[in-house]
Amino acid sequence: MSAVVYVLSTVTGYVLTSAFLLKCPSLLHRRKREAFRSRHISHRGGAGENLENTMAAFKHAVKLGTDMLELDCHLTKDEQVVVLHDSSLKRSTGINAYVADVAYADLPPYLCKLGVSFKRDCYCEGGEDKRIPLLRDVFEAFPSTPVNIDIKVNNDTLIKKVSELVIQYKRQDLTVWGNSSNEIVKKCHKENPQIPILFSLPRVLLLLGLFYTGLLPFVPIKEQFLEIPMPSIVSKLKDPQRQTRSQRFITWLADKVLMRKSLFDHLTGRGIQVYIWVLNDEEDFQRAFDLGATGVMTDYPTKLKEFMEKNNYTTTIK
Template sequence: MSHVFAHRGSSGTYPENTMLAFKKAEKTGCYGLEFDVHMTKDREVVVIHDETVNRTTNGRGAIKDLTLDEIKKLYIKSGWLRKEKIPSLDEVLEWAKSNEMLINIELKNDKIFYEGLEELVVQKVANHQLQDRIIYSTFNHESVKILKKITSCEVAALYSRKGINPVLLAQSLNADAIHANFRVMTPQLMRDCQQHGIPVRLYTLNKPALIQKWLNEGLSGVITDYPELAQKLKDKKE
């Protein structure tokens, strides 16, 4: 069965990776939520996509060079009157206790390797007792190996380059699933994964025709900026 994951929340309509986007995603009835995490200078974990705050906030600087307090003083740049802030992972996990969504935490440690990020994130999830609702994913394949050693949660290998065999990638890393850019996946590669029992989730599926195509192929997860649209297409197909 295919499931819909809200990519950075309902980010096609609301400011990405904010509590507003996450709460709006929940209201769509979608199965899961996907978001990104980085580590701050004082070893806290915050939910943001980029390595810097430059694009999405009114501030400047790398996450690794800013403390949580400094980050919390910033506001998300958006057209909304409500001033959203960068949430901490603890904030999102605490809110997640109020619903039943599956949570895909992407560790953004492929461009900057945050020493100990894997252990810190896994511990925070354990502190909130949400282990049974977590999928970890990362482009850093060494990080996949670390996660597989320290958690029983599902761990997915992310990739976005053509020419990679997803079955061999999953097998070489002992990954539980594959998360791939839809542009590098083919129906045959997906069938190969399915034959080996490897779930495939594709990002970022936003156009109705693309969503419908991959739903018809039986992919495990639609990762989309528009969860309401994807959920309606999924419900119609079923």
Template sequence: MWEVICFVFSKLLFFYLVYWIWSLLFFIMPVFHIRNSFKPGIKRVAGIWTIAHRGGPREGLENTIPTFKKALDNGIQVLEMDIRLTKDKRPVVCHDENLQRLCGVDKKIQDFTYSQLPKLQEKVEIHFSSLTYQTTEEDDRQIPLLEDVMKAFPNTPFNMELKVNDQELKVEVLKLIRKYKREQLTIWGSVDEQHCLTCRAMAPEIPTFTPAAVVKKIFFYFFLGFLPFYNIPYDTFQFPFPNQEYINYTKKYVGTSPYHKLYLLILQIYNALGLFIFFHLRRRGIYVFYYSLNKVQDMDTATGKYVDGIITDSPSVLVDYANKKDD
């Protein structure tokens, strides 16, 4: 009996070692599920693409055309934005479902037709910080239509998050992407996995980003050695940088429950292992973006971890950092 147990154990150990050897080999030199769909045709600065989160809410009124223009004038290369649908089925660029923070109105954006939408407030609380933005004469307090943003910046790459799992929203956004021939100038998706899969099924030629559930799977499969064999059907991997600003933000909006503490712990471990995970993802043709970084120290840390892009609320700070590093 003991000999049988030893024999079985030795065989299992052998197969286990062989599995990990192959896993390590394909982790370093991946050959499965290679992607390379996103080709924006823009030159990197200091090895990265510079991306303005909502246009840069620390330097302008978030998700508005003047703020997007200001970011591009400062040298930003990609605009990140959030898309929702109004009552009359028009895609607009707006992050929040409830308009209390942005407009001072305790109603949802889908309760209004576009012409009924209230103006943005003169003072707007900035996410991921304790700051508020005070509008100036340069700001436009109108929530913009996505179509108007596309018209204003026809050659600029967009990173768009569809904020609700609504088929009508996906259909309307896709119509605009195709109308303005932005298939290779747009990344779209959602934190919801099914939402992202639907986007990919509707338009496989348009790059997508990894939803939250897939980010968790990548972390889990990395420890199991299964990551090199796991099909990631997305083109960009976008991950939060766990600085103090982000930690404070999640405490405010998620709370300090045991789940939140576990989430932060996993985030810290993920970040510590980022050098290895991001290396593998990039070898598979998946671009890696870190968000939202606003301090030079954090940007320095990020650029040392095989990232392709940095998403920021402070476009001028990021562009200045990248230009100096590129000299």
């Protein structure tokens, strides 16, 4: 009987200690230094208001006062770092080729009309700017705006060249980079540990495992940014009538597991920013901020700005 009492008291003590440290992370971990904090993040520059990943989109978002530009990078045949989401040019330009097989000077322009990936049956029609820009162009045009870079392919040269550009433009404190691939994130961190990194998908799963077992308060974390989707928006992206019962259950379960205020509060208490993507409706903006997310990533920067002003959420560029 005494052994059972001992085990129960030990488990109870562990649970209480874990719960306490979850709410008071600074007792075990020094808070990470935040060079900037972003609440308003423009996905691909604001893909619902201008053609995605174009200078026109970035200029519009920055003029609105966005805290951060999110963009994607690839490498051309002549090893130029370009801002482009897909490895194939088919969806964005109509040309059946891969960006890695085309020199920068030969890249075709964007199509006049592109679908908005995170808004069902919505399209964006662009103006005169249909050029695929260089990452260098973005850095030169917006020297003080934080940029979130998704390294789209596992390419050592791409990672090295992005790092070189960050150093050249003195943006180590204004840049975060990574990918869902753990291998890419590891290479990024090895190439330049001065640039903050995102959680990869395997590291997100590990994070959740640590959180639900109560171990998270005791474990050091190297990442400074957690970017996760809000699973519930799936019902807005796909016709609910075409989703099976099991698909709806999986979405519901994923939402319950990921969207945890206590997790977000603990991470932000350790200086780790939490961004939720890609949200394009006011009720989702509200939910994200209510959950304690640091920032919201959107295709509609004007809509997010208006929501934040109406609800007294302020942008926080430093």
